[in-house]
Each structure stands twice: as C-alpha cells, then as structure tokens.
Amino acid sequence: MTSQAVSYQRALSYQRYVRNVAIAGATVLLLVWTVFPFVWILLTSLKSPGDMLSVPPKFVFTPTIDNYAALVIGEQRGQYSSTRPDFPLFFLNSMIISIGAVALSVVAGIPAAYALARFTFPLKGALAFVLMSFRFVPFIAFVIPLYILYQQVGLYNTHAGLILAYQLITLPFTIWMLRSFFMEIPLEIQEAAKIDGCSWFGVLARVILPLSLPGISVTVILGFMFCWNAFNYPLMLAGRQTFPVTVGAIQFISYEQVLWGQMAAATIVAALPQLVLSLMVQKYIVRGLTMGAVK
Amino acid sequence: MSTPRTRHWRREKALPYLLLAPALVLLAGMIYPFGLGLYYSFTSYWLQYPNRFRFVWFDNYVDLMSEPLFARALEFTLGFTLAAVVVQVGLGLAVALFLHGRIPGRSVIRALMLLPLMIPPVITALMWKIMMASTNAGILNYMLSFVGVDPVNWFGSTQGAVASVLIIDTWGNLPFVALILLGGLQALPTEPYEAARVDGAGPAAILRYVTLPLLSPFLVLVVLFRTMDSLRIFDVIYATTQGGPNDATTNLHIMAYQYSFQWYQMGKGMAQAIVLLLLVVIVSYLLMRLWNRASESTS
Numbered sequence A: 001m002t003s004q005a006v007s008y009q010r011a012l013s014y015q016r017y018v019r020n021v022a023i024a025g026a027t028v029l030l031l032v033w034t035v036f037p038f039v040w041i042l043l044t045s046l047k048s049p050g051d052m053l054s055v056p057p058k059f060v061f062t063p064t065i066d067n068y069a070a071l072v073i074g075e076q077r078g079q080y081s082s083t084r085p086d087f088p089l090f091f092l093n094s095m096i097i098s099i100g101a102v103a104l105s106v107v108a109g110i111p112a113a114y115a116l117a118r119f120t121f122p123l124k125g126a127l128a129f130v131l132m133s134f135r136f137v138p139f140i141a142f143v144i145p146l147y148i149l150y151q152q153v154g155l156y157n158t159h160a161g162l163i164l165a166y167q168l169i170t171l172p173f174t175i176w177m178l179r180s181f182f183m184e185i186p187l188e189i190q191e192a193a194k195i196d197g198c199s200w201f202g203v204l205a206r207v208i209l210p211l212s213l214p215g216i217s218v219t220v221i222l223g224f225m226f227c228w229n230a231f232n233y234p235l236m237l238a239g240r241q242t243f244p245v246t247v248g249a250i251q252f253i254s255y256e257q258v259l260w261g262q263m264a265a266a267t268i269v270a271a272l273p274q275l276v277l278s279l280m281v282q283k284y285i286v287r288g289l290t291m292g293a294v295k
Numbered sequence B: 001m002s003t004p005r006t007r008h009w010r011r012e013k014a015l016p017y018l019l020l021a022p023a024l025v026l027l028a029g030m031i032y033p034f035g036l037g038l039y040y041s042f043t044s045y046w047l048q049y050p051n052r053f054r055f056v057w058f059d060n061y062v063d064l065m066s067e068p069l070f071a072r073a074l075e076f077t078l079g080f081t082l083a084a085v086v087v088q089v090g091l092g093l094a095v096a097l098f099l100h101g102r103i104p105g106r107s108v109i110r111a112l113m114l115l116p117l118m119i120p121p122v123i124t125a126l127m128w129k130i131m132m133a134s135t136n137a138g139i140l141n142y143m144l145s146f147v148g149v150d151p152v153n154w155f156g157s158t159q160g161a162v163a164s165v166l167i168i169d170t171w172g173n174l175p176f177v178a179l180i181l182l183g184g185l186q187a188l189p190t191e192p193y194e195a196a197r198v199d200g201a202g203p204a205a206i207l208r209y210v211t212l213p214l215l216s217p218f219l220v221l222v223v224l225f226r227t228m229d230s231l232r233i234f235d236v237i238y239a240t241t242q243g244g245p246n247d248a249t250t251n252l253h254i255m256a257y258q259y260s261f262q263w264y265q266m267g268k269g270m271a272q273a274i275v276l277l278l279l280v281v282i283v284s285y286l287l288m289r290l291w292n293r294a295s296e297s298t299s
Helices: A003-045 A066-073 A087-118 A124-136 A139-153 A159-183 A187-195 A200-211 A213-229 A232-237 A245-252 A260-280 A282-289 B004-040 B059-066 B068-100 B106-118 B121-131 B139-146 B158-187 B191-198 B203-231 B235-240 B252-262 B266-298
Strands: none
Touching: A003 A260, A003 B068, A003 B106, A003 B121, A003 B158, A066 A087, A066 A260, A087 A124, A087 A159, A087 A200, A087 A213, A087 A245, A087 A260, A087 B004, A124 A159, A124 B004, A124 B266, A139 A159, A139 A232, A139 B004, A139 B252, A139 B266, A159 A213, A159 A232, A159 A282, A159 B004, A187 A200, A200 A213, A213 A245, A213 A260, A213 A282, A232 A245, A232 B235, A245 A260, A245 B121, A260 A282, A260 B106, A260 B121, A282 B106, A282 B158, B004 B266, B059 B068, B059 B266, B068 B106, B068 B158, B068 B203, B068 B252, B106 B158, B121 B158, B121 B235, B158 B203, B158 B235, B191 B203, B203 B266, B235 B252, B252 B266
16 A cells, blocks of 8 residues: 555545544534533522522532422422412413313314315315414414403403413314324225215214324324413413413512522423423424424 | 205205314304404503593504604514524524434434423523523533633623523524424435436535525425514513513513503503514515425425
C-alpha cells in the first residue's frame, strides 16, 4: 500500500470518527432537552425546602417525600397562604370530568360517525365542516358566554357543566377520528352482513364496532388525554370543589409565595397518567393530534 | 297511502339524521353559546353593571382598535406566531431529518419525544417556571453560567419573558412537528432519490431539490397547525408571565381574558375574541389553500 493510500484511509476513518461523534453529540443533546426537565422536576419534588433554595442547585441530596405527603394530606401549606390546594380532590375531579366527557362523546359520536362514514345525505359536507371548524375557535369565545349561561342555570362549578363544556374538546375529535376508523373497514364486509339479513343496527353492532374496537380504544384514550390536559375551560367554569389537576397545580402559586416543592410534586402527579397513556397509544398520537389528517 | 317500498325508502332517508341526533343536540349546545357570545360582542355587557346593558353595534370593536394595547397585543400575537413557527418548524425539520438517518436508539428517542407533547401545556409551563427561577437556585441560569451567560431574569424582563414563552412553547411542540415530518419522510417514495443519486447529486442538493419539495404537504400541514395554535396561545402565558411584564407578553387571547375575567367587560372581551377568531380563520384559510396546492403538485 502506498503512503498516499494510507493517509487517504486515515482521513476517511477520521471523517467517520467525526461523524460518529457529531451523531452521538446530537443524540445526547436531543435526549437531554427532552428528558432533563422531567428529571429535574422529579428531583425538585423530592427536595426539602432548604435543598430547594441552595446555590448552586443540588443534584445530590437526602430525598424526602414531604412534598407528596403534603399533596395528599394538605399539610405544610404556606404560613400566610389562605388557599389550601386539595390535590386528591382535584385528581378525582379530573377523573370524573374526563371520563364523563369521553363517555358522552363516544355514545353520541359512534352513531354520528357511522352516519358520516356510511351514508350520503344532504348537508353532510356542511356538517363535516362545522365539526372541523371548532378547531379554529379561541376558547375564550366559548367560555365567556358559557360562564354567563352557567351562572344563570346553575351549571357553574359542577361536574356536569364541565362535562358539557368539554364536549367542545372531545366531540368533534371523537366523531372525526371514529369516522376515519370506520371508513377503513371494507364496504364488502358490510354488504355481506346486509345480505345475511343484518339491519343497519346489526351492521353497526356486529360488524363495524367489533372491527374498529382498536380504533375506538385509541379514540377513547386520546380523548381522555385531551380532557386531562384541559386548563382554560375549568379555569373559568370550575370552582374550588370541581378544579381538575391542571387548575389545581397552579394554586400552589399564591399572591404571597410559590410553594415550589409541592408544585413540582403536583406537576409530576398531574403528568403521570399522560406519561403512561402516551406510551400506550404512541402509534396513533400524530393521527389524533391532526384529527386524522396524518396517519 | 304509502307502499311498503316507499316507507322503507323514507326510513332509510331519515336514518342518518336519527343517528346524528344525539351529536347534533350536543353540537347545538355548543353553537348556541357561541351565537350568544357573538350577540354580546355588540352590547355593552358589563357583569357588575347589568343596568348598563345596551346594544351598541360596533362600538366595542371600534374601541378596541383605538386601544393602544390592542396594537401591541396584535404585534406580539403575530410576531410570536412567526417566531414560534420558524423556530419550531426549522428545528423540527432538523430533528426529523436526524432521526430519519440510522441513529442508534431511534425508537426510544421517538417514544420519549411524545412525553413533552402529551402532558398538559400548563404543567409544561409550571415545570419550566421552576427551572427558570431567576434566583441563582434556578437550574437553567445555573447551567447557562457554564457557557458564560449571565443570569437571565426570565419572567421579570421584557426580553426574558418573551424568550421564556417561546422556549416553553417550543419544548412542548417541537415533538409534534418532528414526529409529523418524520412520518412524512418515512412515507416518501424512493425512486426520486435513486434518480438523483444517479445524476450525481450531493446530500445538500438532494435535500433541496428532492426531499423538501416532496415533503411540502407535510411542511404546510405542520405550519398550519402550529400557526393556528400559536395565534391562540394562552395556557403557557397565563401560567408564567400572565402577559407581563409591562404587557410585553400580552397577546390577543390574554387581552380578551383580561377584559372579560379581570374587568368583567364581557361585551368587549367577546369582541376581542371574535377579532382573534377572524385572524385565525383568515390565516388558516390562506395556509389551507397553500396546502391544497402543495398536495396537488406532489400527487
């Protein structure tokens, strides 16, 4: 081998080395950017007030579960703070409202999606447009009149009122998603069922629903997650008895002070169901977030 | 008298409406408050002074336009949207192209990227609020000190507040852009790439003349979604700066909230909301036309 060829070989392996280092560096950067906030908040939630304020910030310390205990029993609240976040109640509220909202949307959404997927009728296009157009409206345009209406009819600060308001989040989404899953079922299967004497209900109950069960589960889980994330509707329409975790977590910021440790613990608890669920439905999240525009 | 056949036909015709009925009832329950709100936007509805309720035509809209804060809020809304879309789509494209290459542990990174995307935006904001504490105990300022950046007053200074909202929004939404574009990249046909390679095109030329044009429907789609949501960003600003300092991070949405839920001027707040809605609709319409053109040209 000539010396020229050797140096060429060396240059090539050097280039490959630089490339690998760059890839490793970029990977680490991306991972740190994505994961570090979670790690840091988890650490913060395990710190005692003294460790919290230490300069420089501590990575190694004696962990304490005081902040989580305070979330559960409501102790350790600020000395001057008049508010006392009741986190177990907020968690329960989030569950009730999210499950209620998704259940209502699925019950109303399945027949509607079936109609949109399998029938042609006048105004079908207009209806599809109306459903889609909810995606454009700033929440405040709904929440102002809802606030006034709810005060008048007694839905303000009730689970039922919030479940109804959350239909703005879940109903168009549910119908749109279910329709896209229903449309994936080949028409031939439906026709065969009809020939075998199935009515429209039989087709829905015995063909469409069983075949799209995975799609329905995905829709339910994603709908639940969107409800869990909701913040601005309950901020205005809920009161202390009906706050979900998202509004509850912000209660740790009071006029006098911010309860950093408890807020960190609250954010971990509020994010936890989402972390678990998003890994369960990871293949479908993009589809859900674009209402079926990207599969 | 109708024959069985026509009766059957009639039932068939009514069936879709019956199926839709429950959803339509709920839908009506959404459209009604919106209509009511639209009506309020033409009135002087002030919650504390019900006696002053009058129909004032376009007074609220005219008042808003002459409000000095409105111009600043509009400027921030548009400026923030532009910055957020450019930063997020730019970085998101870079991340997508990076993950499209053969990277070890790609599926793990992809799964981890879903986490910022799916936790509540207000929780994201609170997490960063903890990290962005302007005291020396704030981890972000501490980390920045290693690269020679002086402590930033994140929520207390104008530039710091704008930057923090942009950073927080980007952390939460970069995965959305990256995952859609990654999905797009993986769905691209392979023939154009082979043709380009035969023609001797380098990586930069392939990116510029093959990948980006083919990816354009996905690019326009993420721009559309990110634009719509950036124009209306609320949760992050509410949980961090509340529009401050000195209204530096007050966008149209925050301003509408202040009118309606701090000063209880429901009429004015609603007028503001309608202006924001019109802005979102107009911008989205333009982007959708672009999307149609992009999907037509590639298909």
